[in-house]
Amino acid sequence: MQRRKFLKAAGVGTVAAAAFPMPAIAQSNPQIKWRLTSSFPKSLDTIYGAAEVFSKAVAEATDNAFQVQVFAAGELLPGLQAMDAVSNGTVEMCHTAPYYYVGKDPTFAFGTAVPFGINSRMQNGWRYYGGGNELMNEFYKKYNIVGMPGGNTGAQMGGWFRKEIKSVDDFKGLKMRIGGFAGQVIAKLGAVPQQIAAGDIYPALEKGTIDAAEWVGPYDDEKLGFYKVAPYYYYPGWWEGGAMLEFFINSAKWAELPKNYQSLVQTAAGLANVHMQAKYDAVNPAALKRLASSGAILKPFPNEVMEACFGAANQLYDETNAKNPDFKKVYEALKAYRADQYLWFQISEYTNDTFMMIQQRKKTL
Structure with missing residues (x-):
């Protein structure tokens, strides 16, 4: 995918992408390589796949100058340790569900979903236009991380x-x-x-x-x-009426990124956010029918x-x-x-x- 094609795709029909300025990619991009650890196995292609959507978008928009290598849960470290690895700088970023870390502080739950909370449409509205991103990142500062929406499952089963x-x-x-x-x-x-x-x-x-x-x-x-x-x-x-996943980035590494790369990261995260729920909505109906026929x-x-x-x-x-x-x-x-x-x-x-x-x-x- 060419840079122009990606930027056009990222900006059409997505609240997420529209919420952030489109990056002005310079002719000469600095060479940067990051590692992203996921909390999910590769077999769960939709939830794990959002990180790959993100990584691919960043690489293609910079002619591979900015590369984010994605590791599945267990490849670098256990899935439930992803946030800790970002917080202490072991890796630059992760893709995870913030509510995995309520044992550290229950406030993390708001990054994903809380009981009898809001649905996925409302989640996007709250995070992008309702002050949710600002509130959550104010809290995340205590853990040396910057967070941004990175997918939603929609309302889950019980x-x-x-x-x-x-x-x-x-x-x-x-x-x-x-x-x-x-x-x-x-x-x-x-x-x-x-x-x-x-x-x-x-x-x-x-x-x-x-x-x-x-x-x-x-x-x-x-x-x-x-x-x-x-x-x-x-x-x-x-x-989990609208369970949000997030990309967590180490605060120091985020601050080191050029502004155009920061803008690109936000846009690519928005693309991943839309991608995840779109795929779940597309594949869940047939899967439900198969499960019912299987007993x-x-x-x-x-x-x-x-x-x-x-x-x-x-x-x-x-x-x-x-x-x-x-x-x-x-x-x-x-x-x-x-x-x-x-x-x-x-x-x-x-x-x-x-x-x-x-x-x-x-x-x-």
């Missing part, structure tokens, strides 16, 4: 369960692989959350080390084979469970706000934004989508 979930009582003692802040929510219902990297989930589920697991959605879940050992496939993933039993979480989780999440927010000023600052901003967004979406998206979904059920589409 995960795979060995046994049916009929009531809140079924969460008592349930060992579940679940990421981020949501683990603390289900713990309030008596569950035992586990944070396990993608490649280790299936063996744990197969051996009975865990009773349930969530990852992303049909396309990835089919690849990971969860339906073979846990038949009940629940929805929605209320803890997956699709079920919505009972309303009683949803209400209990919503209450537990709000309780946890109150508790965390009381002891963590960084968390409270971001939460209060997001809460106000969320209220306005759902006011708008129930007028626009909800009414249109609901009508069309009724037509789909009537088989008139």
